[in-house]
Amino acid sequence: MDGLPEHDVPDEVETDDWALAVRGSVGQPRTFDAADLADLPMETFSEDFDCEAGWVAEGLSWRGVRVGDLLDHVEPSPESRFALVHAMDGDYACAFPLDRLESAVLALELDGEPLPTVHGGPARLIPTGDGDCWESVKWVAAIELAADRPEDTAREIALGRVE
Ligand SMILES: Nc1nc2c(c(=O)[nH]1)N[C@H]1C(S)=C(S)[C@@H](COP(=O)(O)O)O[C@H]1N2
Numbered sequence: 001m002d003g004l005p006e007h008d009v010p011d012e013v014e015t016d017d018w019a020l021a022v023r024g025s026v027g028q029p030r031t032f033d034a035a036d037l038a039d040l041p042m043e044t045f046s047e048d049f050d051c052e053a054g055w056v057a058e059g060l061s062w063r064g065v066r067v068g069d070l071l072d073h074v075e076p077s078p079e080s081r082f083a084l085v086h087a088m089d090g091d092y093a094c095a096f097p098l099d100r101l102e103s104a105v106l107a108l109e110l111d112g113e114p115l116p117t118v119h120g121g122p123a124r125l126i127p128t129g130d131g132d133c134w135e136s137v138k139w140v141a142a143i144e145l146a147a148d149r150p151e152d153t154a155r156e157i158a159l160g161r162v163e
C-alpha cells in the first residue's frame with residue numbers, strides 16, 4: 001500500500017474556524033488557532049504507519065508542532081502527569097502519560113500539503129516511536145491535562161472495528 005487508506009469522515013467533524021483548546025490542570029488554559037500554531041517551531045519527520053487491522057502505509061512525511069512546545073505556553077501544573085486528547089468524532093479520546101505526549105507531534109501537514117480532512121486535518125496527533133494505531137488521534141479538538149490517568153475510548157472504538 002502506498003498512502004494511508006481513506007476512511008469515512010464522521011458528520012461531527014467540523015473544520016471551519018478550528019482551534020485547539022488546551023485545558024485541565026494548567027495555569028493558563030487557552031486555544032491555539034492555525035495562526036497561533038504557525039508561530040511555533042515546526043518539525044518534519046518520516047514514519048511508517050501500521051494499523052492493528054493489518055495494513056501498513058510506508059514513508060509518510062509529517063510536519064507539525066511538538067506538543068511539548070505547545071504546552072510551554074499553558075503552564076502545566078506540577079501535578080499534571082497525564083493528558084486526554086479529544087477528537088471531534090463523538091467520544092473518541094486517547095489518554096497518554098504526559099512525558100510521552102510531550103514528545104508527540106501535532107501534525108498539520110502530510111507529504112508537504114495541508115493535512116486533508118480525510119486523514120485527520122486540520123490537526124492529527126503523531127506519537128513518536130512505537131505506538132498503537134488508535135493513538136494517532138485524527139481531528140484533534142482539545143488536550144486536557146490531569147493528575148491521574150483519565151478514562152479513554154480510543155482503544156475500544158478502534159478494536160471494535162477489527163474483527
Ligand atoms: N479521531 C479519530 N482518530 C483516529 C481514529 C478514529 O476513529 N477517530 N481511528 C484510528 C485508527 S484505528 C487508525 S488505523 C487511523 C486511521 O487513519 P486513516 O483514516 O488516516 O487511514 O486513525 C486513528 N485515529
Ligand SMILES: [Mo]
Nearest residue numbers: 051052133134
Ligand atoms: Mo487502526
